[in-house]
Amino acid sequence: FATKLNYLNYKSPKIHYGNFKILNLIDASYSTEDILFSGYTVGQLKIAHFITPAIIKSTGIYLDSEILNAGFLSQQLYDASYSAQQLHDASYSVIQLKGIFNDNDILRCGYSAKNLHECNYTSIQLHNFGYTAQQCYDASYTAQQCYDASYTILEVKNATYSDADIFKLSYSISDFKKIYTNYQILHAGLSSYKLYSGGYLISD
Numbered sequence: 001f002a003t004k005l006n007y008l009n010y011k012s013p014k015i016h017y018g019n020f021k022i023l024n025l026i027d028a029s030y031s032t033e034d035i036l037f038s039g040y041t042v043g044q045l046k047i048a049h050f051i052t053p054a055i056i057k058s059t060g061i062y063l064d065s066e067i068l069n070a071g072f073l074s075q076q077l078y079d080a081s082y083s084a085q086q087l088h089d090a091s092y093s094v095i096q097l098k099g100i101f102n103d104n105d106i107l108r109c110g111y112s113a114k115n116l117h118e119c120n121y122t123s124i125q126l127h128n129f130g131y132t133a134q135q136c137y138d139a140s141y142t143a144q145q146c147y148d149a150s151y152t153i154l155e156v157k158n159a160t161y162s163d164a165d166i167f168k169l170s171y172s173i174s175d176f177k178k179i180y181t182n183y184q185i186l187h188a189g190l191s192s193y194k195l196y197s198g199g200y201l202i203s204d
Contacts, residue, residue, distance in 0.1 A: 022047050037061070042070040053080035065090075074100050085109050094119045104129075113139035123149035133159035143169060153179060163188070173198020 068090035088109035113135040127149035143165040
């Protein structure tokens with residue numbers, strides 16, 4: 001029946017209100033333009049795999065939120081010039097964006113440190129984009145990884161890493177003195193060379 005309507009030049013928006021499914025219209029050789037302007041929802045248009053987010057967006061009819069929340073693949077949305085931030089706001093995960101969007105754009109989105117760690121982003125990358133040592137700790141980055149990312153000894157200490165872990169790091173004696181007493185430093189198992197280089201006498 002949809003084929004007969006097309007033959008009779010029965011065009012949009014009437015075809016939608018005739019309750020025809022999009023697949024019926026495709027089978028009836030209706031054009032993409034006819035289908036797009038027939039009042040279907042983005043979710044309904046998505047059934048026609050040749051109708052991409054870029055094509056839907058180009059009509060100017062649909063809201064970005066409608067397109068972003070229709071369940072398209074992140075690659076399709078990227079091809080439609082949507083940003084990583086827009087996909088983040090539409091609840092796309094890090095793993096759905098990684099490998100498609102630039103890593104720096106993903107890191108600016110505000111994903112949790114845990115989500116980023118699970119996708120193999122480094123503590124250095126997190127530090128460069130303003131994540132705290134505490135956020136790294138909560139995401140199971142190690143104290144060594146925080147040190148490698150140039151967090152200060154005070155930041156690492158405040159992130160609740162253990163004293164034992166902190167004393168294993170290559171901070172200088174002067175750094176250790178910022179947060180520890182002489183007694184704690186001398187009894188932390190540091191090498192004699194490091195203690196001597198930091199101004200302690202072996203007899204101390």
